[in-house]
Amino acid sequence: MEVEVEVESMDKAGNFIGWLHIEGINLSVALVENSLSKVHFTAERSSYFKTLLSAEEVARQRKDKIWANYEEKPTEEVAQLSEEKERVAKYRPVCVTEITDGMHFYTQEVExxxxxxxxxxxxxxxxxxxxxxxxxxxxxxxxxxxxxxxxxxxxxxxxxxxxxxxxxxxxxxxxxxxxxxxxxxxxxxxxxxGTRILPAQATEYTFAFIQVPQDEDARADAVDCLVRDIQNTQCLLNVEYSGSTCPHVTLQFADSKDDVGLGLVKEGLVMVDVRKEKHLQKMVTEYLNGQESAKSARLNIWRYGDFRADDADEFGYRR
The missing domain is CATH 2.30.30.140 (SH3 type barrels.)
Incomplete structure (x- = not known):
């Protein structure tokens, strides 16, 4: 197997300090993302520091392997403790550069x-x-x-x-x-x-709280809407939870701050993926309310009414 070694510095003993890339994947980021390692403070000056922190946060929320018994440190103030249990929104500006047929998308960091x-x-x-x-x-x-x-x-x-x-x-x-x-x-x-001078700038994400339609026509309609509304535009992104291939996020339009994914739900282009995490229930409720509005108006996938009871599997949805 061919690997790429990216050297950033050298210690006092003359040992190289850097990164190992396997088929374009940063092994350090992969270890952190899969809950097999933690971010060391020495990574702070690295160009990969933010990527590592994001990967660690996603892994920590998943609570498996080294994070299986992780608990937030208790705080003295009850009000502050209550806030920590709520969903934390840290939206950052990104530019959407590509949208795939599977409703995944790639972004660049504006900064x-x-x-x-x-x-x-x-x-x-x-x-x-x-x-x-x-x-x-x-x-x-x-x-x-x-x-x-x-x-x-x-x-x-x-x-x-x-x-x-x-x-x-x-x-x-x-x-x-x-x-x-x-x-x-x-x-x-x-x-x-090379990537040691500037890391690859495209990062893959998918939408949180949304079921990607398995029906080709329904999925194509949703993708067309996304291409029209957000491709090559600046949006605000917040990571909500991890996924098997990439983080699940919410996107907001930069000007109106409207939720892009929620807009798809309200237009009847997709169904809601109901998450069970307590800190996400406010968002889930908002999405379900949007789905009920689309269903009542018989928009797009709801044009023939509520199909979920009989043929949800046929259309690639789960109730």
Missing amino acids: TGAQLENMMETMRAEIANQPPVEGAFTPQRGDYCIAKFTDGEWYRARVEKVESAAKVHVFYIDYGNREILSSVRLAALPSAF
């Missing part, structure tokens, strides 16, 4: 947007001065590279699969989109623009 833009400008200028030799790069699964997108510009990417020289599957690590292209449109990623 590092300028850094990415500057890197892309510098990288493209360097490529223009010294164009890569066509066919000189032999792609292998897990390789970081640069790829020429359909707009004619070069972007950072990771090779996900190689069918042949004419069919290479790549993932654009800063935007979240995928493409199949010829190896002649790929080149080695210059070290000056």
Whole structure:
């Protein structure tokens, strides 16, 4: 197995301190995310610190493995203790760059947007001065590279699969989109623009409190609505709970602060995923009220009434 070692510093004994990447995955983040490790204070100066903290918070809320017996430290003031049991909303600005057919989406952090833009400008200028030799790069699964997108510009990417020289599957690590292209449109990623200089900027999420429709037409309607409303726009994001593949979040429109997912429910485009966690019950109730309104108005998936009793499984929903 090929791995990538990203060195950040060196200790007094001359040992390297850094990160281990396996097929594009930061092993430290993966260990924290899967409740197998905790964030050490020495990571504070690292570019991965915020990612590690987010992963630890998600793992802590899941309360398994090393967090199985974790309890919040008691506070002296009853009022403050009561607040800790409530849902904590820490919305941060992100830009939605890609929405998948499965209703997952990718975002970039707004605070590092300028850094990415500057890197892309510098990288493209360097490529223009010294164009890569066509066919000189032999792609292998897990390789970081640069790829020429359909707009004619070069972007950072990771090779996900190689069918042949004419069919290479790549993932654009800063935007979240995928493409199949010829190896002649790929080149080695210059070290000056690698992930150790600026980590991959696209982060995958999915919506909290929502059941993704299994029916293709229903899902396509919901995805079309999302593409129209939020793709390539700035939103506010809050992580609500963890998932098997990525965190589940709520999104708000940056201007109105309206909940994007709740809007889908109110339009009758999706059904509510009822969570059992106590601190989420206020949100669940709000979503269920929105669902009842859509059902009463017979909007979209409710156009023929409440189908859940007889054929919920057929449409890919659970009651």
